[in-house]
Structure formats: structure tokens, C-alpha cells
Amino acid sequence: RADTAPPAVAQAYAPTAENLAARQWFQDARFGIFLHWGLYSELGGAGKMGIAEWIMDENQIPARHYERLARFFNPTAFDADAWAQTFKAAGARYVVITSKHHEGFAMFASKASPYNVVDATPFHRDPLAELAAACRKAGLKLFFYYSQLDWHHPDYFPQGTTGHASERPAGGDWDRYIDFEQAQLRELLTHYGPIGGIWFDGWWDQKDTAMRDRWRLDETYRLIHSLQPAALIGNNHHQTPFPGEDFQMFERDLPGENSMGFNKAGVSALPLEMAETMNGSWGFNMIDDQYKSTATLIRSLVGAAGRNANFLMNTGPMPNGELQPENVQTLKEMGQWLKRYGESVYQTRGGPVTPRPWGVTTQAPGRVYVHVLDWKDGPLFLPLTQAVRKATLLRDGSAVPVQPRPDGLELTLPATAGEGMDGWDRVIRLDLG
Ligand code: FHN
Incomplete structure (x- = not known):
């Protein structure tokens, strides 16, 4: 089957007026901050390939061992207001944070699984609740990244294309996994006030398997839009958007370019976004100091705006819950540039x-x-x-x-x-x- 064929379950979708207004807002915003924060942050990118948030897969760490990281997750220096002020001063208008990455750990209070930051760590705080409040105060919209791929959940079976096979259960109830995913999304859409949207990732893990058509995307997207009609749905599946999606993202590529080898989809008429890292990693990586200069990042922001796209720039918080000082400096400089030149970016179109x-x-x-x-x-x-x-x-x-x-x-x-x-x-x- 062609990579670009929509999943068989897709049905027609007509966005509501609130949703269309939110899309306009999104395009006007032009600059957002992406945060990859999870248990992997504790290990600082020490995996085989150095992709910090992939360490569980890279090092084939069985779930029962990886889970132990939760016992040591205690980022006591996390200050949501300080983060929000830094992002605001950088000129960002919205924030996207990993609510659950491929490791399967919920960075929010979840009744759907005890494998979450409040119940499984000595931290016992809900960072997403704190961030939601801080963003609201600072006038930033908050989006939740949610990984559909899950290396921890026993019902995420069969294993997909990422190859994380280490001690995976040899069976599982896929529909139970989707029920779990929807239960967590319901929590995200009902416990944190109005949110900007859901940023999906990991669908691609099953795109070549029989599970491809069993994600129940229609149902999931309808659930999100029924709970919050203005919440924008994007899915980083690297394909032409599926019905029910409200924006299209390009990972580490300007829309229409495909330097990474997986952004092969055409550029759709939906609002666009380009996601980019500040060094080579999404999660905190203590051994990667190949930081992009502020000039390079501003040029990407401008290049994206000229292609009618937002720029979503990532930073990986450190194990203590603070932002990396190197990134904070760059964010400050971007804010200074945007103060002077912002009118040529915000509320413009390409x-x-x-x-x-x-x-x-x-x-x-x-x-x-x-x-x-x-x-x-x-x-x-x-x-x-x-x-x-x-x-x-x-x-x-x-x-x-x-x-x-x-x-x-x-x-x-x-x-x-x-x-x-x-x-x-x-x-x-x-x-x-
Ligand atoms: O595998 C992930 C990766 O860790 C990161 O989250 C990026 C962000 O766009 N997306 C995935 C790869 O497509």
C-alpha cells in the first residue's frame, strides 16, 4: 500500500467555527516552544546513539528495569512560572510538552495507569498542571504531545517497526491499548483547562503492520474535538494529513524540503509547522554540545514563516527540572530579535x-x-x-x-x-x- 493512502477508517470531517478560529490564531502565533521531558531526561542522552528520549529502545532496556527510573525522578528545581517567563521573553506564543513519549510514562496525573509522575515518583507533583497554570498566566497556549507508540504498555502488541523487542509480552489486546490511550487523552482534555491541541507522534510505528488501520483514529479525533472543539489536532505521521487533523507538521525540515528522508508528504492547505532541535537531540543530552547558533535558528524561523509555517523549537529540560542554560541564552537572544523584527513574522502569512x-x-x-x-x-x-x-x-x-x-x-x-x-x-x- 502506498505510504500516502489515508487509513481505511477515515471519515469526512468538518471543523467547527471555534476550530477554524483557533487555526487562524495558530498561524498568527508563528513561534512555539517544544519540550521533551520524561524519565529519559535523567539519563542525559547516554544511549548507544545519543537520541536521549530513545534510550529505552537504543539500549534494549526491558520495561521492568526501565520503570525503576521513576523512583529517581525528582526534578525539585522545576518552576513552571520561570519556564513560562523564559518562553514569553523569547517571543514564543505557545508551548508543546510531551505528556507521554514512546517510553510510555505519563508526565501527568493519570488514573488510566499508575505509571505516571504523580503516583510512581518521589516528586508527586503534576508538572503539566503547574505548566498549564503558568502558561495561562503568561498568555501562552499549551499543547500536549502524545505518543501513540508505547514501549511500556503490555497491550501495545505486536511490536511495531522500532524494534523494541526486549522482554516485550508475546501477546496483547490492541483494542485495550487504544481504550487506554483514549482514557489518557480524555484526562488531558478535561483536567487542564482549555488546551491548544494534541500533537500526536508514533503512529508511523505501525504503518507497515496489520495494525495500521486499527488505531481508531476517527473515534480518537472525534473524542478530542467533542471535548474541546477548538483543540487543534496534528499528527507527526509524516504523511499527507488524515481527515480530522487541523494542522500539518514537518520534523526538522522546512515544509516542502525533505532533507531528513521522511517528510515525503506534500504540503497541505492546513496550517503548517516545522519542528526543530536546538542541538541534535529532543530530550536533554549532556554530551551533545552542537548547539545551533541564534542566527541559524532565527533563519529557520524566518524560512518557516516565508513558507507559511510556524517554527516549533525544542528544548530538553535537565534532570533537576531546569531548562538548559545554553538554551536559555539562545532563547533570550531570539526574544531580542523578535522584539525588533517581530512585525515581519507574527500575524503574517508566507x-x-x-x-x-x-x-x-x-x-x-x-x-x-x-x-x-x-x-x-x-x-x-x-x-x-x-x-x-x-x-x-x-x-x-x-x-x-x-x-x-x-x-x-x-x-x-x-x-x-x-x-x-x-x-x-x-x-x-x-x-x-
Ligand atoms: O521519535 C520521535 C522523536 O523522539 C521526537 O519526539 C520527534 C519530534 O518530532 N518525533 C519522533 C520521530 O518522528
């Missing part, structure tokens, strides 16, 4: 000019922003035929000479790129009309 080798454009009513990311010298041609009333360099408001051409216009860029953060993206604002 275009009107399609992405070019030199950069991208974003637009808002009556305005176009030209983001010049790579340019050596000479005039820059823009295939834009609308009349331009005024062209200004956003960094200091100085006028940019515009020369009309029959098929567009030519901009004369300043001879030098700006200093420091002003040099990451030369933004020119065109006022139309």
Missing part, C-alpha cells in the same frame, strides 16, 4: 513571492516584508507587480531605493549587512498602495 535562494517574503494586509538572508551585492529583483508606496529597512527605518521594472521591482540594498543580530536577516518593509 509570500506573496515564493521562496528564493536569497530568502523569503512574508505578508500582512497592505504590507510585504522582504527577508534577505543571503545576498552578496547588487540590486535585488522581486517579481512583485503591486505598487509600492514606501520601502524601508526595518532595522533603522531608512529608505530603500525601489526601481520599478515591467515584471516587478528592483531594490537597492544597503552596501553592508547590519551588525550582530541585524545582520542575520536584512528585513525590508514594503508598504503597498
Whole structure:
């Protein structure tokens, strides 16, 4: 079967007015923070391949041994308000946190399984409840990541394509697993106030098995939308969106690019999002110090906006519950850039000019922003035929000479790129009309 065929159970879906409004909000937001936090965070990426949150699979740790990590999970320095303030100052408008990753451990109070942060750890606190309250106070929307793949639940059977076979039970009741998943989603959608949405991952684990059509996606999506119609559903299945989904994400790729080898799906008409790491890992990785520079991350944010997509940037909290200091510094710098240049990103849409080798454009009513990311010298041609009333360099408001051409216009860029953060993206604002 073709990878892109929707699952057989899919039915038609008509989003509600609240949901459509939430999609607009989502697109206006443009910048979110992703958090991978779980038992794996304690081990700091010391697995065979260093993908921190995959250590259970990488090292083939049997569930009965891995479970012991819960006894030591005690991130007493976790301060949800401090996190929310850091994200807010970075210019983010929403937060997505792992409520359960592939390891199967619930980072929230769950009656559906004792394998959760409140019942199984000495911490006994519900970090998602604390974060929900802090985000609400700070004016950030909170989304929950939820892994459909589960290396711990005995009914997650047969094992899928990830290969985590170590001491897995040799049988299981798949429908019981889906009931469990839905029970946890019900908890997430009823105990934390209005949430931004559910960010699914792990469906791909069973895409090549007989279980592919047995996820009961329709039922699960209907449950979510009936509990919170405005909650947006996205599923990182790397395929063209299925009915019932409200946005499409691309993992570590700008929409339409496929440098990772698994984002083969076409770009849909739904709101878009690109998820990216700050070093090479999603979960906290103490041995990976290949941090991307602030300039690189801003360029990804701008590249995403120019392709009409949000930028969801990940950080992996440390075992004590604090954010990594290296990441906090970068977040601060992103906030400084967004303070100056935010109008060219927030509440814009991609275009009107399609992405070019030199950069991208974003637009808002009556305005176009030209983001010049790579340019050596000479005039820059823009295939834009609308009349331009005024062209200004956003960094200091100085006028940019515009020369009309029959098929567009030519901009004369300043001879030098700006200093420091002003040099990451030369933004020119065109006022139309
Ligand atoms: O396997 C996961 C991975 O650990 C991480 O959560 C990323 C985030 O987009 N998604 C999965 C791979 O597609």
C-alpha cells in the first residue's frame, strides 16, 4: 500500500467555527516552544546513539528495569512560572510538552495507569498542571504531545517497526491499548483547562503492520474535538494529513524540503509547522554540545514563516527540572530579535513571492516584508507587480531605493549587512498602495 493512502477508517470531517478560529490564531502565533521531558531526561542522552528520549529502545532496556527510573525522578528545581517567563521573553506564543513519549510514562496525573509522575515518583507533583497554570498566566497556549507508540504498555502488541523487542509480552489486546490511550487523552482534555491541541507522534510505528488501520483514529479525533472543539489536532505521521487533523507538521525540515528522508508528504492547505532541535537531540543530552547558533535558528524561523509555517523549537529540560542554560541564552537572544523584527513574522502569512535562494517574503494586509538572508551585492529583483508606496529597512527605518521594472521591482540594498543580530536577516518593509 502506498505510504500516502489515508487509513481505511477515515471519515469526512468538518471543523467547527471555534476550530477554524483557533487555526487562524495558530498561524498568527508563528513561534512555539517544544519540550521533551520524561524519565529519559535523567539519563542525559547516554544511549548507544545519543537520541536521549530513545534510550529505552537504543539500549534494549526491558520495561521492568526501565520503570525503576521513576523512583529517581525528582526534578525539585522545576518552576513552571520561570519556564513560562523564559518562553514569553523569547517571543514564543505557545508551548508543546510531551505528556507521554514512546517510553510510555505519563508526565501527568493519570488514573488510566499508575505509571505516571504523580503516583510512581518521589516528586508527586503534576508538572503539566503547574505548566498549564503558568502558561495561562503568561498568555501562552499549551499543547500536549502524545505518543501513540508505547514501549511500556503490555497491550501495545505486536511490536511495531522500532524494534523494541526486549522482554516485550508475546501477546496483547490492541483494542485495550487504544481504550487506554483514549482514557489518557480524555484526562488531558478535561483536567487542564482549555488546551491548544494534541500533537500526536508514533503512529508511523505501525504503518507497515496489520495494525495500521486499527488505531481508531476517527473515534480518537472525534473524542478530542467533542471535548474541546477548538483543540487543534496534528499528527507527526509524516504523511499527507488524515481527515480530522487541523494542522500539518514537518520534523526538522522546512515544509516542502525533505532533507531528513521522511517528510515525503506534500504540503497541505492546513496550517503548517516545522519542528526543530536546538542541538541534535529532543530530550536533554549532556554530551551533545552542537548547539545551533541564534542566527541559524532565527533563519529557520524566518524560512518557516516565508513558507507559511510556524517554527516549533525544542528544548530538553535537565534532570533537576531546569531548562538548559545554553538554551536559555539562545532563547533570550531570539526574544531580542523578535522584539525588533517581530512585525515581519507574527500575524503574517508566507509570500506573496515564493521562496528564493536569497530568502523569503512574508505578508500582512497592505504590507510585504522582504527577508534577505543571503545576498552578496547588487540590486535585488522581486517579481512583485503591486505598487509600492514606501520601502524601508526595518532595522533603522531608512529608505530603500525601489526601481520599478515591467515584471516587478528592483531594490537597492544597503552596501553592508547590519551588525550582530541585524545582520542575520536584512528585513525590508514594503508598504503597498
Ligand atoms: O521519535 C520521535 C522523536 O523522539 C521526537 O519526539 C520527534 C519530534 O518530532 N518525533 C519522533 C520521530 O518522528
